[in-house]
Amino acid sequence: MPIAVGNGLMSRVSDDYCIKVILPWGDPHYSGSQEIIGIGQDGMWYFPLEYVRGRHNQNGVQLFNHEFCDNAMVIGKDVPVSLEEVRESQYTHGVPVIEIERRPSNNMNWRTVNENRLARRILVNTPVEFSGQAAGSAFLQTAAGNIPMGTVNNCGNGYTPWGTYLTWEKNFNGGFGGNGNYVATQAQACYGLSSGRFGYGWHLFDERFDLTNPDYANEANRFGKIVEIDPYRPNTAPIKRRPMGRFKHKGCALVIGKDDRAAGYMGDDERFDCIYKYVSNDSADATVARGESPLDDGRLYVARFNDDGTGDWLELTINDPAMQAAGFNSQTKVLVYARLAADAVGATLKDRPEWTTIGADGYCYCTLTNNSRRTEPNAANSLAPSSDGHIYPLTRQ
Numbered sequence: 001m002p003i004a005v006g007n008g009l010m011s012r013v014s015d016d017y018c019i020k021v022i023l024p025w026g027d028p029h030y031s032g033s034q035e036i037i038g039i040g041q042d043g044m045w046y047f048p049l050e051y052v053r054g055r056h057n058q059n060g061v062q063l064f065n066h067e068f069c070d071n072a073m074v075i076g077k078d079v080p081v082s083l084e085e086v087r088e089s090q091y092t093h094g095v096p097v098i099e100i101e102r103r104p105s106n107n108m109n110w111r112t113v114n115e116n117r118l119a120r121r122i123l124v125n126t127p128v129e130f131s132g133q134a135a136g137s138a139f140l141q142t143a144a145g146n147i148p149m150g151t152v153n154n155c156g157n158g159y160t161p162w163g164t165y166l167t168w169e170k171n172f173n174g175g176f177g178g179n180g181n182y183v184a185t186q187a188q189a190c191y192g193l194s195s196g197r198f199g200y201g202w203h204l205f206d207e208r209f210d211l212t213n214p215d216y217a218n219e220a221n222r223f224g225k226i227v228e229i230d231p232y233r234p235n236t237a238p239i240k241r242r243p244m245g246r247f248k249h250k251g252c253a254l255v256i257g258k259d260d261r262a263a264g265y266m267g268d269d270e271r272f273d274c275i276y277k278y279v280s281n282d283s284a285d286a287t288v289a290r291g292e293s294p295l296d297d298g299r300l301y302v303a304r305f306n307d308d309g310t311g312d313w314l315e316l317t318i319n320d321p322a323m324q325a326a327g328f329n330s331q332t333k334v335l336v337y338a339r340l341a342a343d344a345v346g347a348t349l350k351d352r353p354e355w356t357t358i359g360a361d362g363y364c365y366c367t368l369t370n371n372s373r374r375t376e377p378n379a380a381n382s383l384a385p386s387s388d389g390h391i392y393p394l395t396r397q
Helices: 083-090 186-190 284-289 321-325 331-336 338-344
Strands: 041-048 059-066 095-102 110-112 120-122 129-131 154-159 165-169 226-229 239-241 249-256 262-268 271-273 275-280 298-305 311-315 353-358 363-368 390-395
Touching (some): 059 154, 059 165, 154 249, 165 249, 249 363, 262 363, 298 338
Parallel strands (some): 041 154
Antiparallel strands (some): 059 095, 095 120, 262 275, 275 298, 353 363, 363 390
């Protein structure tokens, strides 16, 4: 069937498909809930349930991302004037976890399950945990002593072979701002942190997001992660997988290799940034059997592309003399400032690496979105400027 054309308030699809709205913005995400569905949805995944209730013939757990907020739409003004309005703006971010079902009478008769036990709403102020080498590091501690909370600017998503959901924190810098005479440090500027950024205005009334408040100096270090969520265990906290690095994650093609280790191929969605790879240290099956995640313990690599069409995966490790020459003094710092570490080893800067996927041919494919600022093409970036982007294949290793 032909692809539908046209525009307007409703999506259009070809005649052999149909559309039904299940969860519109602003609605409670299940009956009786005070928490609402957000906006800026980007990516979703459906987890079927292994049991069938008496009157249901099909149901499962639906998770999806909320990437951004529009204050004018949500609070009726561009800038919040109170902490209450900041909270309303923040409620549009995060991840809803919702149980849905399809009734026997009609293939389009999907609806939310009101009495479900699995529903929850993961928000900017939801308690979260960290894992891996940097979990308890000083880089994540604040003078205020506040516990880690929340996930923001969730752009892109995926799932794991062991049945969990992954969401990426991309433009996390957008929620932060600086009051007074704020000047970004080199490490902050590398991640796009600035005085106003997206204009959300959270920093005006929520101290966590004020870059000039010394009590929350490391708050921004808690974002820019891949977050793992168990859709079947609502009482478990979302976990930020620190070994996979901190940058503007957009995509993680996760695959189990021939040696049974988990490998994730990741894009850093910014002009002149890099493609990364994470590889677990142990067998995925053995790790899961221990009740642990293969994303907790592994090595992080960044791609360098050569002029002859080949490339190398460069491990980001404190054992590399280039790291020490660049001022890194611990593996924790390497992971927290992965972008600076990638620069230190001479990684190739690409044109907004976003989604990644593993093709049937065994290659990993990464979408390069665009780069209007590139003036000179090279072997790894053939378009200058790159207004429409391209898709780049990588041989799995």
